[in-house]
Amino acid sequence: MGSFVRIFDADIVEQLPAFTQPLIETHCHLDYLDADDLVNALSLAERVGIERIITIAVSPDNLQTVLDIASQHAPVWATQGIHPHEAVHYNDEIDASIRANASQSKVLAIGEIGLDYHYDHSDRTAQIKAFEAQLTIAVDLNLPIVVHAREADEDTAAILSEYAPDLKNKGVIHSFTSGLKLAEHCLDLGFHLGFNGICTFKNAANVRAALQLTPLDRVLYETDAPYLTPVPFRGKPNAPHFLGLVANTVAQVKELDVEVCNEAVYYNSLNLFWNQQTS
Numbered sequence: 001m002g003s004f005v006r007i008f009d010a011d012i013v014e015q016l017p018a019f020t021q022p023l024i025e026t027h028c029h030l031d032y033l034d035a036d037d038l039v040n041a042l043s044l045a046e047r048v049g050i051e052r053i054i055t056i057a058v059s060p061d062n063l064q065t066v067l068d069i070a071s072q073h074a075p076v077w078a079t080q081g082i083h084p085h086e087a088v089h090y091n092d093e094i095d096a097s098i099r100a101n102a103s104q105s106k107v108l109a110i111g112e113i114g115l116d117y118h119y120d121h122s123d124r125t126a127q128i129k130a131f132e133a134q135l136t137i138a139v140d141l142n143l144p145i146v147v148h149a150r151e152a153d154e155d156t157a158a159i160l161s162e163y164a165p166d167l168k169n170k171g172v173i174h175s176f177t178s179g180l181k182l183a184e185h186c187l188d189l190g191f192h193l194g195f196n197g198i199c200t201f202k203n204a205a206n207v208r209a210a211l212q213l214t215p216l217d218r219v220l221y222e223t224d225a226p227y228l229t230p231v232p233f234r235g236k237p238n239a240p241h242f243l244g245l246v247a248n249t250v251a252q253v254k255e256l257d258v259e260v261c262n263e264a265v266y267y268n269s270l271n272l273f274w275n276q277q278t279s
Helices: 010-015 035-047 060-072 084-089 092-101 124-141 153-166 180-189 205-213 240-254 258-273
Strands: 023-028 050-055 076-080 107-116 145-150 171-173 192-195 219-221
Touching (some): 023 258, 035 050, 060 092, 092 124, 124 145, 145 153, 171 180, 180 205, 192 205, 205 240, 219 240
Parallel strands (some): 145 171, 192 219
């Protein structure tokens, strides 16, 4: 995984929504930023009230990198996991690394794990094997999971059904873009659904439909930065400071006051990811 050179315009903060309730960014990829841009991104996030940020592991190459970022920046936490695109590389050594790293205090979840049948960068058998192995880690370590699911609704539902009873803390289906049937199934199993800039896109009626049926106490905010920049800034590099635009759209879809949504989603995030930590 390579890094991107990202220069953020500090003036853009003046165009972003301001809230009294702090927000939590539950899914981004800070290791895709060069060092100077990482510092800048964290500064802008603080300016708009982002209190905590979770940076997500996806490959053997960044398991340690996300830990280093989290250890160096107080508002940042991390996960450990191998994305389905990288599943072909999953082996006993990686499994052991994830287990060892996940014991560190700044690791909150096992992820990003799951299935992606759109790109099939790893063959589906390898994806399922890696997914199940990492679900076993989550069960063993009593950690929530961060799930990637794309065009793999049936297998995702079946595998989560098998493991959910043993996952005390469940987790989140991040960047939810799947069908309503999978949304309902995952909600029934006790999972949260994560929504990001996609919900602001004109052609994402399916995502807004999933958001409508998701109870407020199961909604999480995320950006998936540096990807999926919300409207009206599509085409610019994404970063956590755009999270408020997601919050505004969630509130509009839910037909609720945005501060009411923000408070509920803030505590959803705390309860899911920090339920065994006091800081």
